[in-house]
Amino acid sequence: MQQSKQYHGSGQLSAMLTLALACSLALVGCAGQAPDGSSQGAEKPLIQPQNWPLQSAPIARNQQIEDKINALLSQMTPEQKVGQIIQADIASVTPQQVRDYYLGSVLNGGNSAPGRDNRVGAAAWLQLADAFWQASTDTSDGRPYIPVIWGTDAVHGHSNVKGATIFPHNIGLGAMREPQLLHAIGRATAIEMQVTGLDWTFAPTIAVARDDRWGRTYESYSEDPALVASYAPHILQGIQGMPGAADFLRGEHMLATVKHFLGDGGTVGGKDQGDNIDTEAGLRDIHAPPYYSAIKAGARVVMASYNSWHGDKMHGFAPMLTDVLVHRMGFDGFVVGDWNGHGQISGCTPTDCAASVIAGLDMYMAPDSWQALYANTLAQVKDGRLPMARLDEAVLRILRIKAEMGLFEQVKPSERPLAGRYELLGNAQHRALAREAARKSLVLLKNNQQLLPLNTTGRVLVAGDGADNIGKQSGGWTLSWQGSGNANSDFPNGDSIYAGILQTVTAGGGSVELSENGRYSQRPDVAIVVFGEEPYAEFIGDRSHLAFDDNRGLQILTQLKSQGIPTVAVFLSGRPLWVNPELNQSDAFVAAFLPGSEGGAVADVLFRSPSGAVRHDFQGKLSFSWPDNAKGEPLNVGDAGYKPLFAYGYGLRYSDNTTVGQLHENAGISADQMLNASRYLHAGKAVTPWQLQLLDQGQITRVTDALHTSARGALTATATDRLQQEDSVTLSFAQPGTVLLTHADGVVLDLARQSNGDMALELEYQVLALSNSTTTLGMQCGDNCSANIDISGQLAQMQGKGWQSMKIALRCFSEADSTFDISKVTRPMVLQGSAGLVLQLANVRLAQNEGNATCGN
The missing domain is CATH 3.40.50.1700 (Glycoside hydrolase family 3 C-terminal domain)
Structure with missing residues (x-):
């Protein structure tokens, strides 16, 4: 019997009441809002700050700190000020460059561990932390003493470091309905981070994910803003400590970041970095409550979101970054950008974007673009395009938090109480x-x-x-x-x-x-x-x-x-x-x-x-x-x-x-809707709606069963066993031919984001026999648009060595042919071989470049 029964839990009614209460408490209700919070009309709405609840800054300014940072500011040159608002990735900056450019911060992206080794030992992290610290605090030339801070994505434990405790992702923590446990998780994460000398995490994520197609849904605690808002203070204070306490941001505590401001969980279609078209009321009542509670609990850093609101990128949207965040929510810390997020603003590039700082961004996250950004920003300060008053404000905000962290009195990372106590990583408790x-x-x-x-x-x-x-x-x-x-x-x-x-x-x-x-x-x-x-x-x-x-x-x-x-x-x-x-x-x-x-x-x-x-x-x-x-x-x-x-x-x-x-x-x-933009061949079979095709002298044959031969006999595809029955396909070339992966309806893939994100085309394969001719791996972007890369050498090296993984960086296809358009891919795999070649394929997909992708031979 087919069952359509819905299974309900006791939490449904309370959540509905919470949402209703949120609307009723707001200065402007939810009138004019569609059930999903989106705009009902076509007219572009405006942010009206007076419609947002007013909250005072929860942490009073310390006059001693204010005197100190203003004195520091008065000693700083424009070059030093510009450096303070730039954050570079450790894969693209050296300690000497941190000193030369007066950089205020560094980060390690998800793939940029020390030495570009994601599995390097904890000691390497501490050693590099010392190097950056010492470079930034070398005052031998008379510069002010301003330590660098190092940020990392410790989003479920100190998860970039081998041996650290890995906690459940936020979606699971939301299901446990025990916010008090988050305090302990935050504290444990802060302790393990300090073992390796780091002092700033880009967590917690307090997004309210409203479309589960979003690739970051698991970083959200819940679809319910009230639940997320109830969690935010606990995880935040576990990391940072309690505002007003002697160990706030110090001792076993450290700096946290609430992200991504604002509306990242509500984009159209769940598209990451996409457009949120909620009404102002929807943006306020669904996505803002966690920020109100986090700021009240002592949040000192907010990360701007990649997403837009009705076409306006948050990284350059002053009504939210300044008028609402600072003047209505009472935020008194600093705003950091996301990975080159400023470059997505209309009229900006990753290396040129005064508009973002003018709108309210205080620190650029410019991982690999920092050097040119520094030069352009300095020029904009000197010619007035970036007002000195706004630059000073951003620098003061950063210095204030560094002072609250006690960094001006702190010793280098390896001399701190928890540093080097590697037994604390993944300890029994x-x-x-x-x-x-x-x-x-x-x-x-x-x-x-x-x-x-x-x-x-x-x-x-x-x-x-x-x-x-x-x-x-x-x-x-x-x-x-x-x-x-x-x-x-x-x-x-x-x-x-x-x-x-x-x-x-x-x-x-x-x-x-x-x-x-x-x-x-x-x-x-x-x-x-x-x-x-x-x-x-x-x-x-x-x-x-x-x-x-x-x-x-x-x-x-x-x-x-x-x-x-x-x-x-x-x-x-x-x-x-x-x-x-x-x-x-x-x-x-x-x-x-x-x-x-x-x-x-x-x-x-x-x-x-x-x-x-x-x-x-x-x-x-x-x-x-x-x-x-x-x-x-x-x-x-x-x-x-x-x-x-x-x-x-x-x-x-x-x-x-x-x-x-x-x-x-x-x-x-329908199958048409099941477009897989990153998985093309899985377990030897084309993933719907992709088709595995054999091209033989202009004739295409679709592989639909366990044994298929091309129209003129040049190619044979045979389902073969790898780990399970028929979970791979063996491609045998009797004559020159081509193996294609093609969308059933000719849908075009835009892989520009993936290419910019340093993704790669990955094949899981083994070489059973080689040909004497060239073998190429390519992509097509239309009938007369393609790029092909010679992989003959790699195949020769791997013959007889069992199953292997080959990654070709997506950027390589654009580099191989200047006419190739990575934003209009029609065939993500074009494999051309000659007589004698026998390859067994299991999977073809997009994958992360972990430093192991090449451009072929």
Whole structure:
């Protein structure tokens, strides 16, 4: 029987009342606002600051600090002032350049660890922190003593550093409904950061994600602004300490950042860096509440958002950065930009943008553009295009926070109390905290016949590609920007989900078999299948729909169910996704989100204690509504026509005897809508709507079955086994020919953002035989537009060496042919080979360049 029942939780009514209350408390109500908060009319609205609640600055200025920073300012040259408002990435700046250009800050982007090694040891971080500090504080030429500050994206623990504790991502923390625990997480993160000498984190993210297609949904605690607003003070004060306390921003505390201001979670279609077209009331009542609470709790840095509001980029939008943030919200810290975000303002470039500072930005984040930006900004100050008064204001704001941090009296990073205490990274107390948070973040969606909790005395099969994969369970922003390419060995202070199950079950007298593909040597009493999204970050995670389109987990569940084996699905994801087929094939289903490095938390909840008692019950409640179709249209509690599959606040406990019936399996979207902009070939098969095609003397043959030969016999594509049955394709060239990946409807891909973001085209392959002629890998941008790169040398080096990964940086295609247009890609893979070449392909996709991408030979 097809079931369309909606499953509701107790949190729905309270959330609806909260939203209504937010509207009623505002000076201007929600009239004229569509149910989703978007504008109903075509006329561009204006920001009217008087419509925003007025809040006084929560931290009184300290006269001693004011005297000190004004005295410093009076000693500074224009060159020194300009340097203070620029932040450079450590991959593009040296300590000597920090000194030469008087830079006020450095950062490490997601892929720019010391030495460009994302898995470098903690000592290298501390050593580099000392180098930057000493360079910035060398006053031998008479310059003022102004230390540099180093910022990093410690968004779920000190997650760029090997060995650190990796906490659940925010979407999971939102589900646990325990804001007090965030204080402890913030404090633990600050402690581990100071071990490596860093003093500033670009966290917490307090976005209110309203469209789950957004690639940063997992960085949001909830779709409900009230929940996010209630969380913000706890995580913030855990990092920074309490305003007014002696250790505020000092001791075991440090500087935090609330981001991204404002409206990043409400862009059209969930497009990262896109346009938010909410009404002013929608922007205020949905996206601003967390900032009011964070500023009241002592936020000292706000990061400007990439997004626009009705076409106006936030990085240059004075009505928000100045009129609202400073004059209505009472913010008295400094505003930092996002990665070259100022360059997206109309009329600006990454190296030239006085307009952003004039609008209210205090510190440019100019990772690789800083040097030219410095020169242009200095020229603009000298000729008056950037008023000196505004520059002085920005510098004073930065100096004020540095003074509040005690940096002018501080010693170099390696001499501070926590520095070099590497035993604190991933220590037992912090791991226990992470395990508790992960345990409480799990949401039980289905538990038919009360299958859970399981006994530890039976035979347990653990399957799925996420079972023994700490990187996958941790998600993006883990050791690297995208979180890809991580092995379990990269997490010396973590456990996979399988490892936790193994420890728990064997201690209880049972046995565990691990099998990624679900095949077993001895019939199990129960199977736990762990699967889900691959790690991603930012726009790489943007989707056009919410259908979970990796069917490996479904295949395993279906296979086991057909054999009468009870199944428990553990789903790893950065957002709710349409998984009705997987739900139907599971007896129990757990939304685990991205639990971090403590995979043992899953076993804590799934299994009874050896005595048979419940060890830990499920606590998690959905902080995002779960969709009943894959369309991806905004689905938020309080919306008109709200029809989720599992409502906001839903989450079963063991005492609930709830049966989830057979669900419909109509995704609600066509193949045309399932455009995958970053995944083209998966497990040897073209990902819908992409097609794998063989081009042979002008004739195209589409590969649709396990064995396909091109029209004139030059090429053969054969489905072959890699890890599972037919999970790769072998391409055999009898004559010259071309293998294509083409969109079924000729849709054009704009990969300019991805190219600018240093992404790469990645092939997972093995070379079975080589030809004597050139092999090229290319892309097309129309009938007479292409770029091809010679990969013959790489293939020759890898022949006979098993499975390999090849990454060609997207920029290389533009460099290979000046006429190639990366914004109009029609075929993301064009592989040309000659007689004798035999390649086995598993996956073709866009991936992060972790320093291992090339331009071919």
